Amino acid sequence: MTTTVLRYAAFTTDPDGGNKAGVVPDATGLTDEQMLAIAAELGYSETAFLTAEPAAGPSATDPTAAGADRAFRVRYFAPTLEVPFCGHATVAAAVAVAEASGPGELRFETRAGSVPVTVTAGPDGVLRATLTSVEPRVWTPEDGDVDRALALLGWSADDLDPALPPRYAYAGARHLVLAARTRERLAALAYDFDALAAFMTERELITLQLVWRASAAVFHVRDPFPVGGVVEDPATGAAAAAFGAYLRDLGETGAAPGAGAELTLHQGEDLGSPGLLRVTLRAGDPRVRVTGAAVRLPD
Structure with a gap:
């Protein structure tokens, strides 16, 4: 066949x-x-x-x-x-x-x-797809989970943005959201591949969603993916959907409470493979929409 x-x-x-x-x-x-x-x-x-x-x-x-x-x-x-x-x-x-x-x-x-x-x-002829996630969930990590993840990443608690506390988030797959205080902290990603994979397997995590907030609705993100045999995922739609739910749960979407919001995520720049993800939150709808283009590669 x-x-x-x-x-x-x-x-x-x-x-x-x-x-x-x-x-x-x-x-x-x-x-x-x-x-x-x-x-x-x-x-x-x-x-x-x-x-x-x-x-x-x-x-x-x-x-x-x-x-x-x-x-x-x-x-x-x-x-x-x-x-x-x-x-x-x-x-x-x-x-x-x-x-x-x-x-x-x-x-x-x-x-x-x-x-x-x-x-x-679009008018440019580019095809863009918008997926609508399953209903998301956001919850607080168990005691010790964040400290363990930080140690495996080589981060400290001082590296975290206090306005965006760690959370688990799900919109089809589980992710641990950790927000860096600076762009430099996000850029300097190096971690213990096997140990982080073991931790993530225990917690049924697909990626870590590492983020840095550039402005109210614009973020830079990175996603270690050792459980999949990949050091880092260059553009992660499932994590983007979970992150949208996370921001809404915290009231950090850059919009009025209960209103819809449009978020822009930049990912892959630190890998030399930049990608652009648009995240849409609609008022009254818990599901998250993620939009992006795709281009076919040579066989």
């Missing part, structure tokens, strides 16, 4: 920027072991595997074909494990579908739940 694997850079329009993702547009018949092997061989932080929903239309064997039902089962594999949800691979997969069958509304059924995705084409 020949499996088609597409390659994209997500949260960018530059093939040299953003976060690379694999997309398998038809994963029908692939075993877990085969999907993990494909993701490991590709080496990107995640690869998305799509299969048509049982109610798919006349093109059930190719869910990206024109006329196919635009609802998909999606699974996400890092080089070392399956994750419940991945934002940048969702953006890449949605753009892949739109390139084959046109922009519009999609539905991705993931291990974390149902994720609506809207793909639009």
Whole structure:
């Protein structure tokens, strides 16, 4: 069986920027072991595997074909494990579908739940995908968790921004949010890979969401991802969604209490692979929307 694997850079329009993702547009018949092997061989932080929903239309064997039902089962594999949800691979997969069958509304059924995705084409012809997260949660870390994470990062409590206290946040995957007091602290990232991976595995964390606030609604972020076999994720949509929920929970969105907000996250600059993530919070809707472009890479 020949499996088609597409390659994209997500949260960018530059093939040299953003976060690379694999997309398998038809994963029908692939075993877990085969999907993990494909993701490991590709080496990107995640690869998305799509299969048509049982109610798919006349093109059930190719869910990206024109006329196919635009609802998909999606699974996400890092080089070392399956994750419940991945934002940048969702953006890449949605753009892949739109390139084959046109922009519009999609539905991705993931291990974390149902994720609506809207793909639009801008005046510049660039396709951008907006995912709507599952309902998020934010909670206070257990005693000792923050101290342990800081020690593994080589940070101290004085390195943290007191206005943005540590929290666990979830919007499809779990993340520990730690806000740096300075941009220099965020830039100087070095950590014990194996020890941090062990800590994160114990806490069922996908990444650490390390952030620095440049202004009320603009942030620079970095995401260590050792549990996936990757030192750092260059642009992390799932963490961006969780971070939006975190800021709303703290009342730190830069908007009036209860109002919607638009946030801009810059990620990947310290890796030489800049990406841009837009986070939208709507009044009265607990879910978080994350928007980004994606560009296909040469085969």
